[in-house]
Amino acid sequence: MPLTINNLNHRIHDGHTERWLLTRVSLNITPGECVALTGDSGSGKTTLLNLIAGLEPVQQGEIYVGGQGLQHAKDKTLSLLRKQTLAMIFQHYNLLSSLNVMDNISFSARLAGRYDEEHSLSLAKNLGIDHLLDHYPDTLSGGEMQRVAIARALGPRPKLLLADEPTGNLDNSNSDKVIAQLLSLAKSHHSALLMVTHSSSVAEKMDKIYRLKDGLLSQQSGGG
Template sequence: MPLTIHNLNHQIHDGHIERWLLTRVSLNIAPGECVALTGDSGSGKTTLLNLIAGLEPLQQGQIYVAGQGLRHAGDKTLSQLRRQTLAMIFQHYNLLSSLNVSDNISFSARLAGRYDQSHSLSLARNLGIDHLLDHYPDTLSGGEMQRVAIARALGTRPKLLLADEPTGNLDNNNSDKVIEQLLSLAKSHHSALLMVTHSASIAGKMDKIYQLKDGQLNQQSCGG
């Protein structure tokens, strides 16, 4: 299983008060399964992604990424996990301005020791950016930069893909195209996808929808 969360509790300091941001959160995502994570601002969605990525320490409960427990994992293990097993897609792309599109796409795969030129070219073709490989990020549109970010994330063939509002800066037309391509590629590569989104239409395209409210995760109907 790419992702298993078991009985996760997480406390934060809110001013002078300590409160439970996450309580008894459990979740399983299978290979190739695409899951939307919704909820109000401040409900803990980004914190949950950071916990899954090993960017914040676990307080109570356990998270397994491709069978690796994170609770007692050291920095070296977590770093290797982020290179080899999971990938993240950010709202603001995080492309390297000094590298062209081709090198941005291959960057994470090279770090993981998994660079495959034919795989990178295939991703670029599938995402419609193969004509931009020699271009630099500052010459690209928002939709083009997000496609580069998706190609970079999938270049390592991750078992788990985390996306935090990946189309938040795009218009509806570009957003729909990017989401369709991302879902198609996640399915074809058998990558589990967990995406934070405020968009009901985007969430409705997923296999499952979960809402984070009052610290708890509740499954919603994809039909509305």
């Protein structure tokens, strides 16, 4: 199972008080399954992604990524997990400006010791950026940069993809194209996808839709 969460509770400091941001959150995502995570600003969506990525410590409950429990994992284990098991796609792309498109695409795969030139070129072709391999990020449009970021994330063949509003900076046309490509590639590579989105049209393209409200996670009707 790429992702299993059992009875996760997370408390934060809010001003001078403490409150539970997440309460009894449980979730399972299977290989190739694409899941939308919705909710109002401040509901805990990004915090949940950070917990799954091992960027914040688990306070109560259990998170397993690719079978690895995070609740007692050391920093070295979490770092290795982020290199080899999961990948993150950010709203602001986080491309390396000093590297061209091909080197950006291959960066994560090289870091994980899984670089495969044929695989990287195939991703670039499928995402329609194979004509940009010698270009640098500052010459690309927002849609092109997002497609490079997706190719980079898929390069190491991760078991789990985490995406935080990956189309938030794109217009509707580019957003639709990027989402369609991301879903197709996640399915074909059997990568589970958990995507934070405020867009109902994006959420409805996923297999399942979950909503965070008042600390509780519930499955919504709809989804592909």
